[in-house]
Amino acid sequence: MDYRKQKLPAVLLVVIFLGLCLQLPFQVVQNLPPQQRVAVGEKIDFQLNLPKIFTDQFEFKIDGVPAFYLGQAAPVAAKPGELKVQVKLFGFIPVREMMVSVVPEIKVIPGGQAIGVMMNSEGVMVVGRSSIIDGQGKRHNPAAEAGVKLGDILIKINGVKVETEGQVRDQINNLGKTGKPLVLILKSKNTQKPYNATITPIFCNETKRYRVGLFVRDSTAGVGTMTFYHPETRSYGALGHIITDVDTCQPINLNGGKVVGATIEGIRMGKKGQPGEKLGVFSAEEGISGNIIKNTNCGIFGILDQEPKNNYSKRAIPVAMTAEIQEGPAEIYTVLNNNRIEKFSIEVQQVIPNGKAEGKGMIIKITDPRLLAKTGGIIQGMSGSPIVQDNKLIGAVTHVFVNDPARGYGVLAEWMLYNSGAISKHVSIRKNEKNDERSIIAC
Structure with a gap:
């Protein structure tokens, strides 16, 4: 019997076995985002969260130079700039190409303050017909x-x-x-x-x-939460999502607006199928005053007249890039009574690096018994509450799952920083908050 004929089935079995073993990591590597950012001093680590035995055959080259195999120690970003990353199987089969932007570390003061938001639209919006x-x-x-x-x-x-x-x-x-x-x-x-x-x-x-035969409205207002303040530029980010008209659900074309301080006078507890809300009033005495320059999928942004009061945290902390965020415990800062910022525990259940278009970068779950007992979970007015993990700002609360109020979405802080203009771009940013009952004029 020909020895080569005996050997052929064994070789095919080995190839099939290796193919099955590498199928999952191959798909995971192919699904890596085409662009991502890391801060200077952080590891260039793609965190595939797969067993080493399945991934250590993938070689990463940075600007053409072999950098590491998955499972080995990742290199550290030394200085700002752009890096071209190539991923190859066994060192010679191309799998993926990406760009990594290395940005300076940015520090912000986390927020949590309740704010009143008042926006004027470009022209007037048609909200009804009669x-x-x-x-x-x-x-x-x-x-x-x-x-x-x-x-x-x-x-x-x-x-x-x-x-x-x-x-x-x-x-x-x-x-x-x-x-x-x-x-x-x-x-x-x-x-x-x-x-x-x-x-x-x-x-x-x-x-x-x-x-x-038209009903029109020229502005909207509501209560939300400030996410961060950047002392160097006096810029802020808040809400974490775009403001839409309550009747049409269409984004409001911004034509000016302002933010002011607010106090929370009560909580309407949320339950399955019926989101709760913070009951707040605008208050000029809270020391928050500023304009609104942008209304984006990742929040509203502008400049404050002065540094906002913060009874909880006055120290600036780094903003985490997407690759640094881990599934697991984290904390949010928010106000439930008057103007006192409190800290509550949550869990980051999933990071969604490709969700920028909708501003949905992670799935979170409220785990703090005190917060659940008080609110039932994520409620309206909590949008913009900063999410902190390992002493870094990683994002902000944005949306609640209507049928599971303890869970919802968060936007990534990295996206908010780019939208705000606090990070320079030299290396490359639904449901409303509770609206006031403005009269709708028939025309």
């Missing part, structure tokens, strides 16, 4: 017939820029008396591209004025 009953008792909706949709932004009427609900109401009524059509310039909620709508107002017998 029929108009004319003198003959017939129903009309000129705006709907002209193609105006919920969430669209009204920018100008007959060439005049509009900024407030009252201004829109009065302009439509006064121009409607002329009997001539109006030309409205709006931005589509879907494309953000301007478009024109020509509409003839109708006199409404119910309101005794001319209308076009």
Whole structure:
């Protein structure tokens, strides 16, 4: 019998066995994010959390120089810059290419303060439509017939820029008396591209004025939590998620706004299917005052007039890059009563490095018995509460799982820092907080 024929099945079995053994680590390596950041002085460690026997055949080259095999000690980032990383199986089979940005260590003062958020939108947002009953008792909706949709932004009427609900109401009524059509310039909620709508107002017998069949709103307000303060730039980050209109769920196009201090006067406990909330009031005496410059998927950002009061922590701590975050115990800072920041234990259950588009970078679970007894878990107004692990800011609380209030999402602090502008970019940033009951003006 030919010896080579006997050997062939054995070789195939070995190849199949090795293929099965390497399938999982191969997929895990391929799913590594194409870009990530590490701070100067930190290890360039990809933390695949796989047994060494499955991963020590993958070689990492940094800028073409063999750096380490998985399972070995990772090199330390020495200075800011960009590094090209190549991963090869057995040292010669290409598997993955990535870029690692090494950034200076950034330190911030963790927040936890309750804040009042007041935002003005660009123009006014269409939040509803209603029929108009004319003198003959017939129903009309000129705006709907002209193609105006919920969430669209009204920018100008007959060439005049509009900024407030009252201004829109009065302009439509006064121009409607002329009997001539109006030309409205709006931005589509879907494309953000301007478009024109020509509409003839109708006199409404119910309101005794001319209308076009729209409900509009010019601003929003609510209570949230500050995440961090960066002393060198006086910049702050808060909420951890984008602010949307409560009626349309569309992101608000920012046209100015401010943050002020707030005090928490009560807690409505959350339960399955019904998120709870902090009951707060704005308070100028809390020493927090600043503007809002950005409204992004990773939070709101701006500049404070002065360093905010912090009864819990006045010392700046490093911001952790994504690769440094570990599954396991962590803490959040938040206010449950008056203006006193308290610390509570949580667990980081999963890190999601590819979730930046939605601002969902980790899954967290409240484990502190005191917090669970007081709130039932994550509640509205807690968004922005800083998450600290190993004395580093790793993120902020953002969303609650409606059917499991003890669990929810957090945004990564690294993403917030880039959105805020606190970290220079020289090497390369849903559900609302409780809104106030503003009147909605019919137009």
